[in-house]
Amino acid sequence: MTAQDTARPLLAPDRLDEVEGWFFDADRFLFDWLLTHQRDHGVRGDLLELGVYKGKSAILIGYHVSDGERFTVCDLFDASEAPDDSTAAEMRVYYPTLTRQVFEANYLRFHRRLPTVIQGSSSGITGQVPxxxxxxxxxxxSHLYHHVRADIASARELLTGEGVVSLDDFRSPHTPGVAAATWEAVLTTGLKPVVLTESKLYGTWGPADALRDSLAERLTTHPTLWGVTEEVAGHTLLRVHSR
Ligand SMILES: C[S@@+](CC[C@H](N)C(=O)[O-])C[C@H]1O[C@@H](n2cnc3c(N)ncnc32)[C@H](O)[C@@H]1O
Incomplete structure (x- = not known):
C-alpha cells in the first residue's frame, strides 16, 4: 500500500446505498449480526462470496474480516466468461453493465484493500479455497438449479464445523432453481435452516439451536425487525420480518 493509499478518504458504511445492487435492510442487519456473533464467540475462519455484482454485499462483509482471516470473492464479471449458454444469457439480461473494474472501484471507495478476487465460474471455487x-x-x-446445487456442495466442503451459509433468492418467482436446490439441501444433505428473510435463507451443517435462539433474543429489541419460529421438515427456523 502506498502513502497515497493510506491518505485516501474512505466512505462510511452508511453510504452503501450509493452502490447499485440487491442487498436489503434485514440481510444487512443479519450479515452484521452473524459475523459479529461468530467473532464474539471465537468462531474463526475465512469469508467467501460467490457472486459480487458491483460489490454491495461484499463491501459489508469486508468490514468483518479479522486479522489472519481472508476474504475471497468470485464472479464471472463478463458474459464471455460464462460456463454455458444459459449462464451467458442470464448475464446479458441481468448484469449488462457489470465489469470487474466497476466492482473493484466501488470496493475501494469503502476499504483500503481489495479482497482476493477470483474471476471465473463459481464451479472452480473448491480448487481455489481450502x-x-x-x-x-x-x-x-448463478440462479440456475445445477449451478446453485454445486455451489451449495462447495459451501458444505469449504465451511468449518460452525460455519454459516447464506443463500440468496431462495424464494423469488424468477429463481425456482435456487428454491429447488436450497430445499433439496435441507431435505437430503443435513443443511439446517436457521433463519430466513424475504431474500435469503441462512443455514448451517453445524450446531443451529444456540445461534437461532441468540438471534431470536436479539430481535426482541430490534426497532424495525421481528422474528417468529416455525417448524419445517423437522427443523425449527426463525422467520424475520419488518415491522
Ligand atoms: C445477483 S448478482 C450478485 C449481487 C451482489 N451480491 C450484491 O450484493 O449486489 C449475481 C452475480 O453472480 C455472477 N454470476 C452469475 N453466474 C455465475 C457463476 N456461474 N459463477 C460466478 N459468478 C456468477 C454475476 O456476474 C453477478 O455479478
Whole structure:
C-alpha cells in the first residue's frame, strides 16, 4: 500500500446505498449480526462470496474480516466468461453493465484493500479455497438449479464445523432453481435452516439451536425487525420480518 493509499478518504458504511445492487435492510442487519456473533464467540475462519455484482454485499462483509482471516470473492464479471449458454444469457439480461473494474472501484471507495478476487465460474471455487476454512459463505451467483446445487456442495466442503451459509433468492418467482436446490439441501444433505428473510435463507451443517435462539433474543429489541419460529421438515427456523 502506498502513502497515497493510506491518505485516501474512505466512505462510511452508511453510504452503501450509493452502490447499485440487491442487498436489503434485514440481510444487512443479519450479515452484521452473524459475523459479529461468530467473532464474539471465537468462531474463526475465512469469508467467501460467490457472486459480487458491483460489490454491495461484499463491501459489508469486508468490514468483518479479522486479522489472519481472508476474504475471497468470485464472479464471472463478463458474459464471455460464462460456463454455458444459459449462464451467458442470464448475464446479458441481468448484469449488462457489470465489469470487474466497476466492482473493484466501488470496493475501494469503502476499504483500503481489495479482497482476493477470483474471476471465473463459481464451479472452480473448491480448487481455489481450502476445504473447511470458511466461517461464512454467501451464495449469490448463478440462479440456475445445477449451478446453485454445486455451489451449495462447495459451501458444505469449504465451511468449518460452525460455519454459516447464506443463500440468496431462495424464494423469488424468477429463481425456482435456487428454491429447488436450497430445499433439496435441507431435505437430503443435513443443511439446517436457521433463519430466513424475504431474500435469503441462512443455514448451517453445524450446531443451529444456540445461534437461532441468540438471534431470536436479539430481535426482541430490534426497532424495525421481528422474528417468529416455525417448524419445517423437522427443523425449527426463525422467520424475520419488518415491522
Ligand atoms: C445477483 S448478482 C450478485 C449481487 C451482489 N451480491 C450484491 O450484493 O449486489 C449475481 C452475480 O453472480 C455472477 N454470476 C452469475 N453466474 C455465475 C457463476 N456461474 N459463477 C460466478 N459468478 C456468477 C454475476 O456476474 C453477478 O455479478
Amino acid at each position: 476445504a473447511h476454512s470458511c466461517r461464512f459463505v454467501h451464495i449469490d451467483a
